[in-house]
Amino acid sequence: MKRQVLATLSTAALLATAAGCSSGSPSPSPTNVDAKDVTGSVTVWLMNDAQKSWPDLVQQVNDEFAAKYPKVQIKLSYHEWGTKVGELDEALASGQAPDVVELGNTETLKYMVNGSLLKLDRGSFDNSDNWIKGLAETCTYKDTLYCVPYYAGARVGLYNSKMFQDATGSAELPQSEDQLLGALDKVANKYKGTPGYSALYLPGPYWYAAMSYVNAYGGAIARYDSSGNWHGTLHDTKSQQGLQHFVDLVRKYNKGDLKVNEQDQAKVLGHEKAGLIYANGWEQSVATAPITGTPALQDVLKVAAMPGPNDKPLPSFIGGSDLAVTAKSANAQAAADWVRMFTSTKSEQVLVDKDTLPNNLVQLAPMKNKATTAAAANAVQDAWFTPAAPGWGAIEKQNILTNMLNAIFAGKSVEDATKEADAQMDQLINDAG
Incomplete structure (x- = not known):
């Protein structure tokens, strides 16, 4: 999945600057070194999204940094989501880690738990009192940032507004799930002659979507109990109800291979083999690009809040990126200041102007009333996230949720599959590895 994360710190509240500092520990006192006298380099790893989507922001921050730290060299490189984690693990193990690294928000927990990241002072960053709660939680472990x-x-x-218009008489996506299901039935009937057409293309192994329905029913993947341990809760009644609802939708509307995940769902929509998908906003560009989609759909594909059960929007998994300073950075003062500049109010406004959701509620507010961003902006404030448990990384690595869904669509009952998944999670979820 596409995600991103960054971390920063101000010069006034600096972290340890020596390479030999204890793992994850802040310096006992701020440094008094003038920024113009700081030397050396700061190595920054960003994901290639920044290079493609906001190179002007990167240049703006690098220019600002150079003016403040004229003797410090920025060594910037761009990385791919599929290979970045392996590259970072190797760099950390060899003592060649970058000073600043962008992390997808599901990647942060592993590095917070194992001491690879420097502790930060939340109050030293712009808008820290108004950070989007779900995103801030991806940067916090045991009350430490x-x-x-x-x-x-x-x-x-x-969704494809023309298909909905032709089938239902309205180009708008219904706001309630009952109305949506009625509309989907009409869309499915209208295009039943199109081979492989899905009115709602909802992939079977799409666990982010499945867990959104679990959340909608008041369930959860796992919970933290009074004894201080995490335990899987997918077999709980509310979780099973949400999961069964997801399964029923997939079986009714997805006419493709139920074992195929969501990776190419935008292509399915872009090639006009689907009326509606549950997707990240950026997937619209995939659906309207040459080869992966159809450019002529640029004004036809629309975004809207996804209706969920109980007359409420479907709760969304919160995506995004964070920035972190690695624990053994040899130039932590300058590295943290680079992050502070990159996540400042000024920098976040560049993202807002490009219809990318910022890290804070103040700059997010106007986007809730803008047609191109309203659906995502309104969804993100109450979005859910994966458990902040020490062993969550191992659970994802072993594909426990994906395997559970595949087992259900292969014939196993939701009750049996969730009990097995919880048992597997309970063996891993409290172990930091």
């Missing part, structure tokens, strides 16, 4: 929210994302309904 280890990274800074960079930008946010939320899933929305992405």
